[in-house]
Amino acid sequence: MSAAIATERTAKERVRRTRSRRRNELAPLRISQLATHEYDLDPACISLVCPSCRTWVPINRPNGQPGRTQLVPHHTEKAGTANPVTCTGGSHRRVIIDVEVEKWRQRVVEGVAETDGRRSNWVTRKPKVAVAPAVMQILSPLLDVNAALKMYEAHTKGCATCAPSGRDRCVDGGRLAHLVAHKRRTESAHRAALTIKEEQAEQREQGAWLLRDLQWASTAGAVRRADLQRVHDELEAMLKPLSPKTAKSPRLNDWERADVMSAITMLATKVEQLSR
Known part of the structure; x- marks a missing residue:
């Protein structure tokens, strides 16, 4: 009798399910899989380009737990648009920051230097118009x-x-x-x-x-x-x-x-x- 009572009082493991609507079931975004120009690891505003709506979105809790690092809920239209539509594919999507800030900063500096080297410093001056003779x-x-x-x-x-x-x-x-x-x-x-x-x-x-x-x-x-x-x-x-x-x-x-x-x-x- 005691064994049966002990068995009934033991809690059964229940299937975990999402109880919050603020959860995105898509696979988490890895920073290392994005192009260098599609994310910004500056501590002032860590953000990236949303793959769904292609807009820059801040990252919530970038230094917190891996499961809580997510994209901030955002709209697909510009700010001030009437009746905005929320981006369902990118809002609350988990983000994995697997790139070091120093390596990212060095890569950005090298890219800027390479771009400046491709730009021509040649100045094309307008031809001087000759004065018509009398x-x-x-x-x-x-x-x-x-x-x-x-x-x-x-x-x-x-x-x-x-x-x-x-x-x-x-x-x-x-x-x-x-x-x-x-x-x-x-x-x-x-x-x-x-x-x-x-x-x-x-x-x-x-x-x-x-x-x-x-x-x-x-x-x-x-x-x-x-x-x-x-x-x-x-x-x-x-x-x-x-x-x-x-x-x-x-x-x-x-x-x-x-x-x-x-x-x-x-x-x-x-x-x-x-x-x-």
Whole structure:
């Protein structure tokens, strides 16, 4: 009887079950399995990127017991959104911090140094826009003294500001007067420079012709011999069928014979010209 009473008073082992709704049945997240840029082990705010909603979430009780280190409950939308939705896949999910803080900090420093090394320090500066030349600067190389003087006189006749005496001038009249004076000062030097340039161009052309003549003279003999040999070969090829020694020599009529004799005469004239 005592044994039966002792058996009834012994508590039976009951099946453990989750009694709290704040529990996530997904497998715990291991920090070592995440990328370095997806978690932050700074003691000020230890956090990581939630795998479900891809948002940064703080870790609750990072230095507590392994089973109580969890992700803080969070929403999937931005802060201030109306009717936010709680992330069911990442809220209250257990986290296992199996990475040392010093190793993580060293890895981050090395990554930043490598990224800085890939960035170029070359500064691409904007090209400077050249100042457009004035109309007088464009026309100055194209005009001589007479053309500049004609432009100045035409402007003076049609301008109310420019006086015939030359004391009062507008902006364009002053520029034209300056252009006329400049052309008068530099006309002689400009003509002398043009003359020298023309003489140099003529000398270069004469030198090119002389060089061409010398090159032709060095090869003229070989060319003449080749032409003579070619004419001789044509004469032999033309006279060979007409030789009486050939048994099967073709019989030509008067017209064909006249054509052959004309061709032979032309070849003979050509040989005579090349032999001079």
